[in-house]
Amino acid sequence: MTLAHEHPSEGTDRHRLAPALAKGTARLAEAGVESPRVDAELLAAHVLGIGRGRLLLVDAVRGDELRRYEGLVEQRARRVPLQHLLGTAAFRHLELAVGEGVFVPRPETELLAGWGIEHTAPGATVVDLCSGSGAIALAVADEAEPAVVLAVERSPQALAFLRRNTETAPKVRVVEGDVTDPGLLPEWRGRVDVLLCNPPYVPEGTAVPPEVAEHDPAEAVFGGADGLTVIPPVIALAAALLRPGGVVGIEHDDVHAEAVPALLAADGRFTEVVAHEDLAGRPRYATARRV
Structure with a gap:
């Protein structure tokens, strides 16, 4: 079975999501972000165009998705508000x-x-x-x-x-x-x-x-x-x-x-x-x- 965001036709340009989330969480924690895991997951979900709860269904992501995610994590580590990166705020x-x-x-x-x-x-x-x-x-x-x-x-x-x-x-x-x-x-x-x-x-x-x-x-x-x-x-x-x-x-x-x-x-x-x-x-x- 092919999981969400696995693209076999793209060869090896696929990356496991779990290590990327762990790395993103560690980077945000190091930067002093209050909720590093939550923010890392919300940024990943934003990149993938899915709800945060569906991340568990995603095994791998494309290279361009990973790069976009890593760029957003770096902006968040520089303390750009999460809501600015997502473009929306929940209220x-x-x-x-x-x-x-x-x-x-x-x-x-x-x-x-x-x-x-x-x-x-x-x-x-x-x-x-x-x-x-x-x-x-x-x-x-x-x-x-x-x-x-x-x-x-x-x-x-x-x-x-x-x-x-x-x-x-x-x-x-x-x-x-x-x-x-x-x-x-x-x-x-x-x-x-x-x-x-x-x-x-x-x-x-x-x-x-x-x-x-x-x-x-x-x-x-x-x-x-x-x-x-x-x-x-x-x-x-x-x-x-x-x-x-x-x-x-x-x-x-x-x-x-x-x-x-x-x-x-x-x-x-x-x-x-x-x-x-x-x-x-x-x-x-x-x-x-x-x-």
């Missing part, structure tokens, strides 16, 4: 196009998106500020039944990915705008049911992995000296856009466990301020309801 049930110039969505943000989905009633109006790749907006549109999701982004590079990702999502409307502009979305004042935001919030000077420091846009990561530059304007905008009873959820750094809930409470236009932790028990996002 909840979605695969989003990502690359240089757009923030790669993180698994922790799936919790904020899930909270937003739970609070989106059929026919609701939802706003996703600092939308980036559109992860939160698209997850809400995919898993809830909103009438419209407004995805707001200012970066031209990120907007290109946002528009690409939302091409087949008619409920998501892309808005080019700056979330620190108090006059943003004037026609939606007092009409929004759910407002979600994953803003830049890492304090400047914080040590971050090479994947973040060298590839994620700094404006999507760092939020000023204390990490809170963008959050107060977002809170003020949320208060202006939300209808009475509407809800807001804002992701934040784990050093902001008290600061962001305090900012929401101090605004005076919110009630039911709640601090939420991620799956690792770290402070991750805060929510509130418009009075």
